[in-house]
Amino acid sequence: MVAKSWFDLREIHPGVWSLSEPGHLEEVISYLVLGRDRAVLVDTGMGIGDLRRAVLRLTRLPILVVNTHADFHHCGANHEYQEVAAHAAEVPRIERGWSPEEVAEAMLPHKIWAPLPAGFDPGEYRVEPSSVTRLLAEGDDIELGGRRLRVLETPGHTPGSLCLWDEHNSILFTGDTLSPTAMSAAGSDSDPEQLLESMTRLAQLAGEVARICPGHHQAPLGPDFLAEAAEAVSRVRAGVSRIEPAGEGFVRHRFRRFSLVLPGQVEEPALAVPDTRPPVPKKPAARKKGKTQSGRRPAGHAPSR
Numbered sequence: 452m453v454a455k456s457w458f459d460l461r462e463i464h465p466g467v468w469s470l471s472e473p474g475h476l477e478e479v480i481s482y483l484v485l486g487r488d489r490a491v492l493v494d495t496g497m498g499i500g501d502l503r504r505a506v507l508r509l510t511r512l513p514i515l516v517v518n519t520h521a522d523f524h525h526c527g528a529n530h531e532y533q534e535v536a537a538h539a540a541e542v543p544r545i546e547r548g549w550s551p552e553e554v555a556e557a558m559l560p561h562k563i564w565a566p567l568p569a570g571f572d573p574g575e576y577r578v579e580p581s582s583v584t585r586l587l588a589e590g591d592d593i594e595l596g597g598r599r600l601r602v603l604e605t606p607g608h609t610p611g612s613l614c615l616w617d618e619h620n621s622i623l624f625t626g627d628t629l630s631p632t633a634m635s636a637a638g639s640d641s642d643p644e645q646l647l648e649s650m651t652r653l654a655q656l657a658g659e660v661a662r663i664c665p666g667h668h669q670a671p672l673g674p675d676f677l678a679e680a681a682e683a684v685s686r687v688r689a690g691v692s693r694i695e696p697a698g699e700g701f702v703r704h705r706f707r708r709f710s711l712v713l714p715g716q717v718e719e720p721a722l723a724v725p726d727t728r729p730p731v732p733k734k735p736a737a738r739k740k741g742k743t744q745s746g747r748r749p750a751g752h753a754p755s756r
């Protein structure tokens with residue numbers, strides 16, 4: 452069976468389209484932002500569907516691809532475009548590409564639930580290298596003609612993660628720095644403290660942001676997400692978040708709508724919750740031996756780097 456379309460295209464604001472890929476577990480979302488003279492394609496998805504063709508249905512303007520960061524599922528169709536912009540720290544991975552072995556896990560059957568596009572062979576899946584033609588840094592403006600996107604450096608998830616801020620239209624494109632299900636500093640080049648700082652920085656735009664466009668799952672998010680992100684950072688820093696194991700050396704801090712994966716360890720119990728039981732009276736004969744009552748850490752505490 453052949454998929455009708457791998458992409459779900461929606462105009463979420465005049466001149467701003469989301470191109471989501473709901474058939475894959477990652478549910479990655481790219482965005483097409485139209486100006487008068489050219490368009491920006493924020494990320495290029497998995498590289499499973501024909502993104503170029505989907506974009507051509509929406510515009511014939513020249514396209515500048517902007518990668519929010521260089522995780523492969525945001526760079527899948529980069530190679531189909533001449534103009535690619537990214538932060539310098541992300542360039543080596545974008546220009547090296549990803550071999551079939553490196554991305555084979557994305558093709559596991561349980562991760563794909565929509566029919567694959569005709570002609571796509573999961574056994575051949577790879578992400579081609581692409582050339583970065585423009586380096587982006589804090590404060591740079593990308594002019595589209597009647598629309599401008601400002602670059603905000605938001606390192607942490609990766610060193611060169613960036614967000615794009617369309618101030619005139621109050622739209623914030625956040626890549627994986629703000630995401631509706633999980634934010635992560637579990638990558639080999641992630642920096643957890645920087646991620647928390649970047650989340651805090653974005654939260655300071657509350658009051659100006661009307662729509663948040665993340666790199667996965669659901670778009671757009673409302674501005675209330677910024678307050679929730681700020682609250683999550685506060686709770687992590689205060690050591691009062693609910694945590695559970697998230698793989699070797701990492702913990703997942705659970706919040707109402709999303710989680711935050713950071714370095715740390717859950718000792719016991721597996722799910723740390725505040726202990727509200729009244730203290731058990733000590734036996735009068737018990738002698739102190741210089742030990743604490745138990746080896747447990749305060750509930751919810753997670754060490755940060």
Ligand SMILES: [Zn+2]
Binds near residue numbers: 520522608627
């Ligand atoms: Zn990512």
Ligand SMILES: [Zn+2]
Binds near residue numbers: 524627667
């Ligand atoms: Zn991602």
